[in-house]
Amino acid sequence: MSEKKETVWASLREICDETRTVADETGRKVKKTACFSTMKALLEGAFHLVEYFEKLHREGEVFRSNSADMFRFSLATGEMQKREPAKKEKEMGRTEDETAAADVLLAAGPVEINEFLAPELVECIKEGTTAEELPFTVETDRYFMAVFLFEYFFHTGSPFEGKKMVNRCFLSPLEKEVFRAEQGQFCMDLGENENTPVKGIQDKLIHYWEEYPDILKKMFQRAFMDGGTLCELRPTEVDWKQTLVRLMMDYQVCGCGFQGFSNRLRPKENGTLLCPVCGKTYYVLSDGMNRILLAEGVKLYACQTGRDAFDKDTVTAVVAENRQKKGLYGIKNVSKGVWRGLFPDGSTREIKEGQGIPIWNGMQVRFETGEEWSLRLMQKAAPEEERQDIESR
Numbered sequence: 001m002s003e004k005k006e007t008v009w010a011s012l013r014e015i016c017d018e019t020r021t022v023a024d025e026t027g028r029k030v031k032k033t034a035c036f037s038t039m040k041a042l043l044e045g046a047f048h049l050v051e052y053f054e055k056l057h058r059e060g061e062v063f064r065s066n067s068a069d070m071f072r073f074s075l076a077t078g079e080m081q082k083r084e085p086a087k088k089e090k091e092m093g094r095t096e097d098e099t100a101a102a103d104v105l106l107a108a109g110p111v112e113i114n115e116f117l118a119p120e121l122v123e124c125i126k127e128g129t130t131a132e133e134l135p136f137t138v139e140t141d142r143y144f145m146a147v148f149l150f151e152y153f154f155h156t157g158s159p160f161e162g163k164k165m166v167n168r169c170f171l172s173p174l175e176k177e178v179f180r181a182e183q184g185q186f187c188m189d190l191g192e193n194e195n196t197p198v199k200g201i202q203d204k205l206i207h208y209w210e211e212y213p214d215i216l217k218k219m220f221q222r223a224f225m226d227g228g229t230l231c232e233l234r235p236t237e238v239d240w241k242q243t244l245v246r247l248m249m250d251y252q253v254c255g256c257g258f259q260g261f262s263n264r265l266r267p268k269e270n271g272t273l274l275c276p277v278c279g280k281t282y283y284v285l286s287d288g289m290n291r292i293l294l295a296e297g298v299k300l301y302a303c304q305t306g307r308d309a310f311d312k313d314t315v316t317a318v319v320a321e322n323r324q325k326k327g328l329y330g331i332k333n334v335s336k337g338v339w340r341g342l343f344p345d346g347s348t349r350e351i352k353e354g355q356g357i358p359i360w361n362g363m364q365v366r367f368e369t370g371e372e373w374s375l376r377l378m379q380k381a382a383p384e385e386e387r388q389d390i391e392s393r
């Protein structure tokens with residue numbers, strides 16, 4: 001009988017460091033790795049953070065802080081917690097030192113001078129506005145969120161830290177942040193090389209930046225363009241949710257053990273993609289803007305085929321082999337929604353729960369709502385698929 005596994009919570013700082021310090025049985029401090037167990041958990045965590053701000057703003061509130069230490073994430077699932085009182089902290093396995101340090105930080109007031117402060121807030125502090133009077137807004141929250149997510153995804157420091165800032169000596173945190181607010185350049189700006197990341201110091205950023213698809217990088221480039229002073233460009237909660245859901249849908253976990261975003265799959269001339277490890281074929285279903293990859297065992301979700309663009313959890317379809325025709329695959333509808341699809345015999349049919357549509361070159365399907373999706377192989381089409389409907393049950 002194994003004991004129920006304890007949830008391990010990590011702060012942004014620990015996630016950035018990819019290590020956390022815990023006390024062992026004897027009270028001695030030891031370092032342990034702090035990495036999300038899966039990409040899904042990491043993306044879920046980011047989604048929870050964005051949802052927190054969305055809820056707050058819907059209620060007409062703002063965060064009124066710039067403390068990243070307020071949030072903790074379960075490394076196994078991405079579940080998020082806002083900071084709890086000291087007693088709960090102890091239950092969560094924090095050492096007293098850690099808890100005390102965090103308490104001091106919080107007691108020091110809502111504001112420390114750090115990279116999470118939007119440029120307009122730094123400007124206010126420079127002009128002498130006190131912490132209590134700082135004009136936090138939905139826009140300053142969006143700045144906070146973008147900086148938080150940047151550090152969270154790339155395990156790094158401020159998005160404005162690059163050779164321009166690293167090589168400079170600042171006499172105080174305020175001086176540093178004023179410089180950033182007035183002259184800061186996003187270190188990952190396209191076509192900019194004045195403030196690029198520094199090898200040996202920002203290796204993690206350089207490494208992780210390569211790992212993610214462009215849709216994520218573009219969000220940060222937009223958020224931090226012109227030093228992040230353009231409030232109206234800062235991604236909203238909905239923008240982030242859309243991006244995170246797209247990343248979740250794009251991430252493939254192949255049966256062979258390979259995991260990665262679809263940009264890691266190998267493109268073939270005919271437009272299909274191959275798993276780089278086992279060579280499994282992924283067919284690309286496209287609506288002109290987005291794509292859904294189809295391969296044996298792949299699940300589709302309500303955000304792809306249903307009415308809720310943010311429902312990334314409800315499975316609505318599975319790609320399965322026809323039980324009677326080995327080697328023939330189809331998309332089986334396991335939702336209550338009714339789809340319409342073009343079948344190999346030229347007929348258009350309704351596809352209800354339990355029914356399916358074969359995957360073939362030329363297929364078209366309209367899910368519960370939205371655009372028409374189609375599959376077109378380039379060049380000479382693959383040998384014509386056998387014209388056989390997927391088993392209807």
Ligand SMILES: [Zn+2]
Pocket residue numbers: 254255256257258275276277278279280
């Ligand atoms: Zn594979």
